[in-house]
Amino acid sequence: MRVISLACFLMFAVSAAQGARILGLFGVSGKSHNNFFSALTLELANRGHNLTILTSFPTKKSSANYREISVDVMEKFSANFSPFKHVSEGMLNQLGSMLSMFLQLCPSVLSSPQVKPLLNEEFDLVIISTFFNQCFLPFGQFNNAPMIGISPAGSLGMGMDMANPEPPSYVPSLFLPLTSKMTFPERLLNTVMTGLIKFLAKYYLKPSMHESAKQFFGPNIPSIEEMERSLSLVIYNNHFSLNSPRPMVPGCVDAGGMHIKQNKEPLPKDLQEYMDGAKDGVIYFSMGSVIQGSEFPKEKLQVILDAFKELPQRIIFKWETENMPGKPSNVKIGKWLPQQAILAHPNLKAFITHGGLLSTQEATYHGVPLVGIPFFGDQKLNIAKSSRLGYAVGLDFQTLDKQSVLAAIKTVTGFPSFSKKAKELSKVVRDQPETPLERAVFWTEYVLRHDGAPHLRTAATNMSWCQVHLIDVYGSIIGVLLVVALFDYYLIKWCCCRKKRSSTSKAGTSMSSKKDKKGKAKAE
Numbered sequence: 001m002r003v004i005s006l007a008c009f010l011m012f013a014v015s016a017a018q019g020a021r022i023l024g025l026f027g028v029s030g031k032s033h034n035n036f037f038s039a040l041t042l043e044l045a046n047r048g049h050n051l052t053i054l055t056s057f058p059t060k061k062s063s064a065n066y067r068e069i070s071v072d073v074m075e076k077f078s079a080n081f082s083p084f085k086h087v088s089e090g091m092l093n094q095l096g097s098m099l100s101m102f103l104q105l106c107p108s109v110l111s112s113p114q115v116k117p118l119l120n121e122e123f124d125l126v127i128i129s130t131f132f133n134q135c136f137l138p139f140g141q142f143n144n145a146p147m148i149g150i151s152p153a154g155s156l157g158m159g160m161d162m163a164n165p166e167p168p169s170y171v172p173s174l175f176l177p178l179t180s181k182m183t184f185p186e187r188l189l190n191t192v193m194t195g196l197i198k199f200l201a202k203y204y205l206k207p208s209m210h211e212s213a214k215q216f217f218g219p220n221i222p223s224i225e226e227m228e229r230s231l232s233l234v235i236y237n238n239h240f241s242l243n244s245p246r247p248m249v250p251g252c253v254d255a256g257g258m259h260i261k262q263n264k265e266p267l268p269k270d271l272q273e274y275m276d277g278a279k280d281g282v283i284y285f286s287m288g289s290v291i292q293g294s295e296f297p298k299e300k301l302q303v304i305l306d307a308f309k310e311l312p313q314r315i316i317f318k319w320e321t322e323n324m325p326g327k328p329s330n331v332k333i334g335k336w337l338p339q340q341a342i343l344a345h346p347n348l349k350a351f352i353t354h355g356g357l358l359s360t361q362e363a364t365y366h367g368v369p370l371v372g373i374p375f376f377g378d379q380k381l382n383i384a385k386s387s388r389l390g391y392a393v394g395l396d397f398q399t400l401d402k403q404s405v406l407a408a409i410k411t412v413t414g415f416p417s418f419s420k421k422a423k424e425l426s427k428v429v430r431d432q433p434e435t436p437l438e439r440a441v442f443w444t445e446y447v448l449r450h451d452g453a454p455h456l457r458t459a460a461t462n463m464s465w466c467q468v469h470l471i472d473v474y475g476s477i478i479g480v481l482l483v484v485a486l487f488d489y490y491l492i493k494w495c496c497c498r499k500k501r502s503s504t505s506k507a508g509t510s511m512s513s514k515k516d517k518k519g520k521a522k523a524e
Contacts, residue, residue, distance in 0.1 A: 020448050023123040023143070024053040025136040027071050027109035028102060031057045031289035032358050033131060033152035036237050039259040040150065040440050041127070042066070047441065052123070054115065071112045073105055095175055098376075099200060102132035107212035110135055115216075125448055130160040130234065134209040137227040138217040146452030147227075148444060149234040153357050153378055154243055157194055158201035159228050162251040163460035163468065168194040171246050177380035179388045180244035229461045232447045232454070235440050237357060241428045242364060242385065251456035253443045257361040257429065258436035265341040271316070274332055275342070278314040281349035283409065284342050286318035288356045291375060294320040300400055302326070307405035313349060313413070316342060343368050349413045355379035355394075360386060367426035369418040371408045373397050391422040 022044060026037050034057040042059070045051045045066040058068040109115065119142060126140045130151040140147035153174055155161045168191040172178035176193055178186050206224040213221055221227075232251070239256035240246070248254065267275070275282050285304075287293055296304070308315050309328045317324070319333035327333065339359070342348060343366040353359045355374040360382045363370055370392035372383030386392035393408040412418045434442075447453045460468050 020049045020124040021122065022049050022051050022125045022127060023118065023121075023139060023145075024051060024055070025126065025128040025133055025139060026053065026055045027073065027112075027115075027136070028105045028132045029056060029129055029152065030131075032356055033129065034059070035259045035358060036152050037127075037129065037150060039437055040235070040255075040444065043437055043441055044444065047445075052118070052121070054109075054118070056109075069114045069118075071109050071114060073108045073112070095197075095200075099205065103205065103208050106132055106135040106209060107215075110212060110216045119217075125444075127444070130156060132205075134160070134206065134224050134228075135213045135216070137224060138213050138221045140230065141221065141227065142217065146232040146447050147230060148447060149231050151234065151236050154236050154238045157197040158205060159225065160231060160234065162231060162234050162249055162456075163458060163463070164234075164249050164252045165247045165460075165468075166194075167247075170244070172244075172381060173197065174378045174381060177374075177384040179385050180246075181388075229457075231457075232452045233443055233456060235443070237361075239361075239429060239436070241425065242361065242389075244385070249456075249458050249460075251453075251458070253439060255436040255440035257365060258440050259358060260362055260365050260436075261340055262435060264344055265338055267338060267341045267345070271332075271334075271338075271342070274314065274316070275345045275347050278347050280312040280314070281413070282316060282342075282345070282347050283308075283311065283313045283350045283352065283413070284316045284337075284339075284348060285352040286337065286339060286359070287354040287373070287375075288359060291354050292320050293318050294324075300397070303400055303402050304405055305331070306402045307409070310406060311409065340366075349419075350409060352409070355383040355386075357382055361429075364391075364422065364425050365429055367419075367423035369412045369422045371395065371405075371412055373400070389421065389425065391418050391425060393418075 022041075024037065024041050026034060029037065034055060037055075038053075038059050038061075041051050041053055042061065045063065048065070050065045051067065053066070053068045054071065055068060056071055056073055058070045060068070062068055118139070123139075123143045123145050126143060126145050126147045127150055128136050128139070128147060130149045137147070149160045151160075155164060155166060156174060157166070169187055170180045170182070172180060172182070173190055173193045175197065176190060178190055182190060202225075210221075210224045213224075234252050235255050236252060237256050237258075238254045240254065242256065243254075266272075285293070293301075305326055305328055308331055311330065313330070315328070315331040316337065317331050317333045318335075318337050320335055324331070324333050340362055343351065343362055348366075348368055350371055351359070351363045351368045352371045352373065353363065355370075355372040355378075357378060360370070364386075370383070370386055372379075372386065372392055372394045374380040374383045374394065375397060380394075383392060383394040387394050393411050395404055395408055432439075447456075466472050
């Protein structure tokens with residue numbers, strides 16, 4: 001009876017949120033980001049909601065209640081972006097160039113002719129990417145609708161985070177290759193970087209985004225920070241087993257890996273036979289959607305291929321052109337590869353990856369050890385954490401040579417501890433009360449059911465940085481202690497001076513008395 005009642009309650013709760021008109025704003029995003037976003041939006045459409053999605057990477061799965069509005073801004077950006085040049089830049093240069101690039105992208109998407117008609121439509125909910133999409137925030141105000149932020153990673157440290165506490169003492173910045181267990185120099189570096197990012201966001205990113213938004217929505221829109229405070233929920237692509245435990249306010253939800261397919265995906269026949277017949281196992285090489293294997297510098301590609309020639313394993317190599325010059329006999333190339341199905345195959349021994357978050361999550365879910373060659377963004381952070389957890393070996397692209405590639409692969413495939421640790425982590429990641437996608441859908445519909453769920457926001461969303469960190473309180477306490485100390489100091493000083501004057505006066509009187517006595521004695 002209790003089970004029936006619970007089922008009825010869940011059916012009622014779901015039906016209460018059915019049929020909502022939802023606007024998804026993902027105009028500025030990477031191709032892999034869209035895999036995470038679309039996992040949620042497609043599932044919401046399956047549950048009967050009406051979705052309108054602004055995206056640079058359409059899924060082409062349009063239906064009666066799923067409409068995609070495609071903008072090609074990110075495609076043009078990707079065509080002009082060279083990760084091989086970017087990787088050689090210093091950390092601060094990478095951050096600066098990234099900010100300047102993405103500040104141009106959000107206004108470019110807003111100016112696309114496909115966006116203006118959205119102002120004439122009405123929506124019940126707005127879902128917006130937290131990845132440099134702040135110029136879209138006024139859509140929530142124009143629709144008088146609750147807003148949900150969705151991040152392709154964790155918090156970028158630039159706002160849209162529900163004022164979630166992230167102490168730099170043990171929460172590493174996404175832009176640093178650090179883990180939660182930091183030495184003093186690392187904590188110092190992490191604190192400086194965290195502060196620098198917040199400073200750039202407040203005085204550089206948000207004012208620029210606000211100006212762009214005013215040109216599109218009109219001059220009377222609230223500030224970016226004020227609109228950020230109206231967010232009802234933020235969904236992070238995080239899970240504590242991979243991203244380290246950290247504080248989480250009720251308005252922040254971890255749904256790391258919600259793009260991962262729960263049912264095993266079938267492999268194409270040729271790949272199935274290739275992997276089944278690999279008596280020494282298979283190694284999978286893919287640098288993700290942005291870094292093209294076919295565009296590797298010739299000398300670096302040759303280093304990798306020379307290493308592969310000496311391996312007994314078969315290699316599956318994501319390659320974007322028809323032919324690979326000098327392809328070893330044990331290498332099979334493919335323009336498009338079903339990555340999750342490859343990772344799920346029992347003959348796979350290692351995954352050579354750029355360290356993108358989605359790829360790292362997929363490998364961990366399937367218990368596959370990694371060889372990481374990170375380039376930019378959070379890739380170095382992901383590989384550093386994976387190495388610290390004991391199932392990955394990281395390589396530096398700039399110093400890559402045949403021996404380092406061979407050594408890393410032989411370490412990961414030759415030492416059972418790497419595979420064992422990857423499988424242990426897989427069990428941890430899978431051990432959840434519901435799937436990450438179910439969790440993200442529940443909280444999205446929760447916001448709809450409860451009119452924006454303002455009760456999820458902590459008081460910190462409306463407090464200044466000084467108030468949240470008690471700077472005003474500590475300042476007052478220090479001020480009072482300083483006043484008391486100064487009062488005591490001057491009181492003691494006054495007392496000492498008075499005592500000294502009294503002693504001097506007595507000494508002078510005593511000397512005069514002695515002189516008088518001596519004078520009288522002489523006179524007598």
